[in-house]
Amino acid sequence: MKAQKYVEWSRLDNASKIFPATWTLKDPKVFRIACELTEAVKPELLQKALDQTIDDIPVYKSVLRRGMFWYYMEKSDMRPEAHMESNTVCAPIYVGLRYNLLFRVSFFKNRINLEVFHALSDGAGALRFLQTLVHYYIILIGKGKFENTAAATDNASVSGLMDDSFGKHFIGQCGKRNRADVKDAKAYQIRGVRFDDNRMQLIEGSMSAKKVLDEAHKNDVTLTAYLASLFVYAIGKEMRARGRKYPVVLTVPVNLRQYYESVTVRNFFGFINISYRFDSDTEDLTTVIQGISERFKKALTVEQLDYQSNKYMSIERNLFARIVPLPIKDLVARLVVSKSVRHTTSIISNIGKITMPLEFAPYIRQFSVCTSAPRPQMTLCSYGDRLVVSISSPYRETDIQRNFFRVLSDYGIDIEISSSF
Amino acid sequence: MLYCPQCRIQIRGVKERCVLCGNTLSMLDPDKGKEEVFPVISPAYERHLAIRILVFISFAAVVASFAIRMIFPTDVNWPLFVVFGLVSMWLSLVVIVRKSHNIPKTIMWQVTVVTLLSILWDWQTGWRGWSINYLMPIIYVSAELVMYITARIMKLSIRDYITYAMLDGLFGILPVIFILFGWVQVLYPSVICIAVSVIFLAGIFIFQGEDIKNEWNKRMHI
Numbered sequence: 317m318k319a320q321k322y323v324e325w326s327r328l329d330n331a332s333k334i335f336p337a338t339w340t341l342k343d344p345k346v347f348r349i350a351c352e353l354t355e356a357v358k359p360e361l362l363q364k365a366l367d368q369t370i371d372d373i374p375v376y377k378s379v380l381r382r383g384m385f386w387y388y389m390e391k392s393d394m395r396p397e398a399h400m401e402s403n404t405v406c407a408p409i410y411v412g413l414r415y416n417l418l419f420r421v422s423f424f425k426n427r428i429n430l431e432v433f434h435a436l437s438d439g440a441g442a443l444r445f446l447q448t449l450v451h452y453y454i455i456l457i458g459k460g461k462f463e464n465t466a467a468a469t470d471n472a473s474v475s476g477l478m479d480d481s482f483g484k485h486f487i488g489q490c491g492k493r494n495r496a497d498v499k500d501a502k503a504y505q506i507r508g509v510r511f512d513d514n515r516m517q518l519i520e521g522s523m524s525a526k527k528v529l530d531e532a533h534k535n536d537v538t539l540t541a542y543l544a545s546l547f548v549y550a551i552g553k554e555m556r557a558r559g560r561k562y563p564v565v566l567t568v569p570v571n572l573r574q575y576y577e578s579v580t581v582r583n584f585f586g587f588i589n590i591s592y593r594f595d596s597d598t599e600d601l602t603t604v605i606q607g608i609s610e611r612f613k614k615a616l617t618v619e620q621l622d623y624q625s626n627k628y629m630s631i632e633r634n635l636f637a638r639i640v641p642l643p644i645k646d647l648v649a650r651l652v653v654s655k656s657v658r659h660t661t662s663i664i665s666n667i668g669k670i671t672m673p674l675e676f677a678p679y680i681r682q683f684s685v686c687t688s689a690p691r692p693q694m695t696l697c698s699y700g701d702r703l704v705v706s707i708s709s710p711y712r713e714t715d716i717q718r719n720f721f722r723v724l725s726d727y728g729i730d731i732e733i734s735s736s737f
Numbered sequence: 738m739l740y741c742p743q744c745r746i747q748i749r750g751v752k753e754r755c756v757l758c759g760n761t762l763s764m765l766d767p768d769k770g771k772e773e774v775f776p777v778i779s780p781a782y783e784r785h786l787a788i789r790i791l792v793f794i795s796f797a798a799v800v801a802s803f804a805i806r807m808i809f810p811t812d813v814n815w816p817l818f819v820v821f822g823l824v825s826m827w828l829s830l831v832v833i834v835r836k837s838h839n840i841p842k843t844i845m846w847q848v849t850v851v852t853l854l855s856i857l858w859d860w861q862t863g864w865r866g867w868s869i870n871y872l873m874p875i876i877y878v879s880a881e882l883v884m885y886i887t888a889r890i891m892k893l894s895i896r897d898y899i900t901y902a903m904l905d906g907l908f909g910i911l912p913v914i915f916i917l918f919g920w921v922q923v924l925y926p927s928v929i930c931i932a933v934s935v936i937f938l939a940g941i942f943i944f945q946g947e948d949i950k951n952e953w954n955k956r957m958h959i
Contacts, residue, residue: 721746
């Protein structure tokens, strides 16, 4: 028995705590950010780039372990391997007690995929990892051409990258409800026939960001609000008359780094709920857009985000919650989450505009993002003029996807669809 | 590139029908966008057939043995032993399969399961005391040995087995209770077991005290 070196470990941040407790094979809480290049990926160079990236962002070497009361992250000396894509999209990564890295990097033809278990990172954190990876990869491809190209991501210290930003910005005292929270009512649920093996189908539509933005601006709304409205409209068109008594509720994750100073690659997000009730079956798109946009403006305030994060923080800091053994915590978390999904119809997540050094533009075609989905969910991101909207769904029915993309193509926007099968 | 005239969208890859509406597609530009965008993943195959067969055989054996005793009565309720035997087998199997990624943990679970089952068997077969006289001391000492040897061979990191090694050591001290209450008729297996376990635990604390402290802080943080 040899003495071991001290192994670095850290507590999970506030948002990460929920994911190890609530993952299932149907929803493994995995998301993927992919970068499609203009040429086929060279595996050896990708591996080299990955080795450099992991040295820059060592928190990605973490494995998840169970303590008596909480999960925690422990640094491991496992080396990530870039491999040929051989799993279904967003296949499970963390499957209980096996100690493995919480992300995987794979490639297929021109595309580099980064798949992450949500307890490790949120979209913005994972994006930083992928940007760094692609940056190093293109430098290697360029053979000395881009040696001095500065990264598009801002400089950050290694400790800044692994900051627990929830712990830093929220004390966990939230006082009384500071605004009339939407009373949690049962939300409309999309139903369908599931694929075998818990598979989900990913349908991605790639289009001109400018053209969609022009459409949004014609209605005087933001891009996220505009696409969310189209999605709600697409869902509404498939609703049966009986479903109309329930509102369509979209959960929209919000990157808190925009509101609080942080460069962490770990989780740092809140979310808002946008609820829309179809009054009649003749509701036209403009009405939906105005309604959704108004609700966005109302919900997206710093006070509201502050209140929400403090509320979750106060649960974590509650002494009783802390001393309950982990298996019981897991059980309670699963119960609470399985109840709360009834209040949501779907999730729409925009990880925003992705920037890379201008010199790299000839090498990169587009970025895309998608999540594992217990029900149809929408994610989007843009790079240059390429906006990629992804809808992942565990159901065989594609009516919502069709409604959604047909609205856009009706406006004369060219859409290029790719489907995972 | 394929094109769906109904949806007015282009489709990458090779598809028979539109992925959105299911209608037939027309070819727009035969040279572009033919490459598959996603790999074809074959479905996961049925892995549980062997287990299903085992479950079926177990079930059939239990039913058959009760039926046979009804037809040919005996004094001993032997079908009950069939049930016990199968329960023992399944418990051990489940533990091994479920915890197989963590060998020290598997060992500890096996020790626990075998302890409980041996007491059950001994008690059901007229309490002759073989379980606490011989079996339990032997199991605890051999578990300690196996734990040490696996840790060396597999080059396990200390944090992977320290908890289970300690638990195992504590199990090994259990026979003190048996001696104090005078439950054992044969003394030497229990005495050897206690002595070995105390030495084992002392070794862990002397050589790995610092690691135990770190590990404890990590696992018990609230």
